[in-house]
Amino acid sequence: MMTNDPKRFGAQAFARLKALDAFSDHPDHLERLYLSPAHRKAADAVVAMMHEAGCDSVSIDALGTVVGRYEAKEAGRPALLIGSHIDTVKDAGSYDGMLGVIAGIGVIEALHEAGERLDFAVEILAFGDEENVRFPSNLSSSRAIAGSFDFSTLDGRDENGISLRDALIQFGGDPDGITALARKKEDVIGYVEMHIEQGPVLDQENRPIGIVTAISGASRRRIIVTGEAGHAGTVPMALRKDSLMTAAEMTLAIEKIGAAAENGVATIGQMQVEPGAVNVIPGRVRFTVDARAPRDSVREKLVADIEATIRAIATQRKVQVEIQPFYDSPAAPASTAIMQGLAAAMEARQMETRYLPSGAGHDAMVMGALCPMGMMFVRCKDGISHNPAESMTEEDAGLAIAILLDFVRSYRPT
Amino acid sequence: MMTNDPKRFGAQAFARLKALDAFSDHPDHLERLYLSPAHRKAADAVVAMMHEAGCDSVSIDALGTVVGRYEAKEAGRPALLIGSHIDTVKDAGSYDGMLGVIAGIGVIEALHEAGERLDFAVEILAFGDEENVRFPSNLSSSRAIAGSFDFSTLDGRDENGISLRDALIQFGGDPDGITALARKKEDVIGYVEMHIEQGPVLDQENRPIGIVTAISGASRRRIIVTGEAGHAGTVPMALRKDSLMTAAEMTLAIEKIGAAAENGVATIGQMQVEPGAVNVIPGRVRFTVDARAPRDSVREKLVADIEATIRAIATQRKVQVEIQPFYDSPAAPASTAIMQGLAAAMEARQMETRYLPSGAGHDAMVMGALCPMGMMFVRCKDGISHNPAESMTEEDAGLAIAILLDFVRSYRPT
Numbered sequence: 001m002m003t004n005d006p007k008r009f010g011a012q013a014f015a016r017l018k019a020l021d022a023f024s025d026h027p028d029h030l031e032r033l034y035l036s037p038a039h040r041k042a043a044d045a046v047v048a049m050m051h052e053a054g055c056d057s058v059s060i061d062a063l064g065t066v067v068g069r070y071e072a073k074e075a076g077r078p079a080l081l082i083g084s085h086i087d088t089v090k091d092a093g094s095y096d097g098m099l100g101v102i103a104g105i106g107v108i109e110a111l112h113e114a115g116e117r118l119d120f121a122v123e124i125l126a127f128g129d130e131e132n133v134r135f136p137s138n139l140s141s142s143r144a145i146a147g148s149f150d151f152s153t154l155d156g157r158d159e160n161g162i163s164l165r166d167a168l169i170q171f172g173g174d175p176d177g178i179t180a181l182a183r184k185k186e187d188v189i190g191y192v193e194m195h196i197e198q199g200p201v202l203d204q205e206n207r208p209i210g211i212v213t214a215i216s217g218a219s220r221r222r223i224i225v226t227g228e229a230g231h232a233g234t235v236p237m238a239l240r241k242d243s244l245m246t247a248a249e250m251t252l253a254i255e256k257i258g259a260a261a262e263n264g265v266a267t268i269g270q271m272q273v274e275p276g277a278v279n280v281i282p283g284r285v286r287f288t289v290d291a292r293a294p295r296d297s298v299r300e301k302l303v304a305d306i307e308a309t310i311r312a313i314a315t316q317r318k319v320q321v322e323i324q325p326f327y328d329s330p331a332a333p334a335s336t337a338i339m340q341g342l343a344a345a346m347e348a349r350q351m352e353t354r355y356l357p358s359g360a361g362h363d364a365m366v367m368g369a370l371c372p373m374g375m376m377f378v379r380c381k382d383g384i385s386h387n388p389a390e391s392m393t394e395e396d397a398g399l400a401i402a403i404l405l406d407f408v409r410s411y412r413p414t
Numbered sequence: 415m416m417t418n419d420p421k422r423f424g425a426q427a428f429a430r431l432k433a434l435d436a437f438s439d440h441p442d443h444l445e446r447l448y449l450s451p452a453h454r455k456a457a458d459a460v461v462a463m464m465h466e467a468g469c470d471s472v473s474i475d476a477l478g479t480v481v482g483r484y485e486a487k488e489a490g491r492p493a494l495l496i497g498s499h500i501d502t503v504k505d506a507g508s509y510d511g512m513l514g515v516i517a518g519i520g521v522i523e524a525l526h527e528a529g530e531r532l533d534f535a536v537e538i539l540a541f542g543d544e545e546n547v548r549f550p551s552n553l554s555s556s557r558a559i560a561g562s563f564d565f566s567t568l569d570g571r572d573e574n575g576i577s578l579r580d581a582l583i584q585f586g587g588d589p590d591g592i593t594a595l596a597r598k599k600e601d602v603i604g605y606v607e608m609h610i611e612q613g614p615v616l617d618q619e620n621r622p623i624g625i626v627t628a629i630s631g632a633s634r635r636r637i638i639v640t641g642e643a644g645h646a647g648t649v650p651m652a653l654r655k656d657s658l659m660t661a662a663e664m665t666l667a668i669e670k671i672g673a674a675a676e677n678g679v680a681t682i683g684q685m686q687v688e689p690g691a692v693n694v695i696p697g698r699v700r701f702t703v704d705a706r707a708p709r710d711s712v713r714e715k716l717v718a719d720i721e722a723t724i725r726a727i728a729t730q731r732k733v734q735v736e737i738q739p740f741y742d743s744p745a746a747p748a749s750t751a752i753m754q755g756l757a758a759a760m761e762a763r764q765m766e767t768r769y770l771p772s773g774a775g776h777d778a779m780v781m782g783a784l785c786p787m788g789m790m791f792v793r794c795k796d797g798i799s800h801n802p803a804e805s806m807t808e809e810d811a812g813l814a815i816a817i818l819l820d821f822v823r824s825y826r827p828t
Binding site for chain 2: 197198199200201204216218220230231232233234235236237238239242244245247248249251252255258259263264265266267268269270271273276277278279280281282288290292358359360361383385386
């Protein structure tokens, strides 16, 4: 009987992850976009794995999500959901998303082998549209479950002009069945997702596992600095209204503000300099700011501080500045019950708990609107993800599944 | 008899400048590239103006330079050269270059009307290849006079694939006659060029005229900062190796170093950020530095300070940096005799002298290798040039020509 053996969990998980690696739409690297042929094959493989693990029922829903259910002591009880996704970015790694699905399969397999039924059902959800690479949708497969599906995205098209609606029908899905996917709140008692961290914190601190406190909210701004172009030789430094020098001062100030915010980050990912000639003082610079924090009040202050500082620097340097907001999304806090349950499972194994926010978005963000939500992060080497160099150890995977199993066994929703 | 009447000089100069405005290769704006049909027409017009002013001989040389000579008391004496250029950038203003040619014409006209012959001849040179827009040449028409013509540029082509050699023949020039254009040092006693400042210093200080101390040397470097790309949400600020934050710190340091150098300037005109996504920490930033100073020792220290600071910032932020030099040109100091002569002419009119470097290149830079060189700057509105908004007053032009005439009359080469 297999009860809770991290080593065996790790080996089985890695075998299943390796099996999924085979399903790619690209011959040379891993690429499994939503509703592609490789996605369909991977979904079918996950169906088989769920059956093999002992799920009582397995199906692929109207949006392509693979759903496996392991019943409670009494049939028809509400379910604890364990989910993540099996779609990938282009030229992807093997663990981002797939780990959480395989972990759910490992948990049910262990319960099934032990002949153990809980007071609640356990369901695994293998979502298909988390990376948002192919269509202009956003976490559509988890949104459908949470009842927040945006039907306008059905008309969105991929780069070949194929609509999400047509691709869904081609895949074997059913646009008319989406509404019925929404779960009733009384049918679910929680959603838990295991995911590689996609950041360097756990790896740097040499910890295998972290407990997510919240998925950070994000605010994005486009900044346009308009000074005065001029000849690089003839305009003395004191008489310049240099847009790039201004933008550089703003950039460093934003770095400082971001570093001072509690668990906050601020990133300038794009910057364009005009006219962009070696011997011309830049007349205009455009750049973006992406600011995130796990608490909305922190993010709001972060953004307000950044905007005020940008305006002050522009005023002081006598240049014009325009600030254009183009994205604001609130934070999704994790459930205290789930955080405490995960912490108890870690402490029972003499592991120190490490709480950290998720700076990246996940299906859990959407599921938090339906039910208590929580996430476990597993360290990945150097924090690298969305890259074939994405890497984690079998040992960490096994330990994480063991802790997830302990958590599930003792979970009591508040 | 017209001796030295600034008002009349201004009116005549502006009439001639306006006449030259008519010769454009573009129907909607002023565009007169080297050896174009408009250049030919403008050159012919300048020939006529030189004859009208009283030049004893006028010709268009093998490279298209219009040369007008007003003999000394004795024929065949060495000449003081007054020059500038009649080619323009695309969508140009009316004064950049043309002012200096028209000023020379005004000076000879005044001498001729007064029946006055000097101990030296006076020649006007209307160069045709100063802006270096059409061909990959560099001040070729003045280089030929100074004996530094680069014959490899004859094979350079414009954007239509026409070589400089073929365009020159088409224009009526003679590639085989270039070598003979080089003047002997004993035949020239100086070169003086009047030019709009193309910078804001005189306009800001409300002065009509400045005396150029030197044409600044320039050094250019390409900087490549390589940090680590990463997810804008998942990498805490303290664990980042952000190429753009590093480049911003370098940029501000360069601004400070440039401002501290005596008459120095430092410009970052180009910056590219990679990968350039709103939610990705920049992994690489490439930018250019253009540093200039009128004294080579100042420029060399300026560049050395910039390079050392760039390396120190990279080391402190634990990112890689590469510094690629791609241009270094020394300063061309103005002749003390010419600066003193211009100062005396200004002081005689109770004008305060203002010395300033030229941050932009001019034909005078090349001519300085042949003979004592000097330049007068005339204020232009807001320092704007290379633009149809380029503007100066008739009054300033008249005053500048009067001073140039005073200078020429009393010039004694050292």
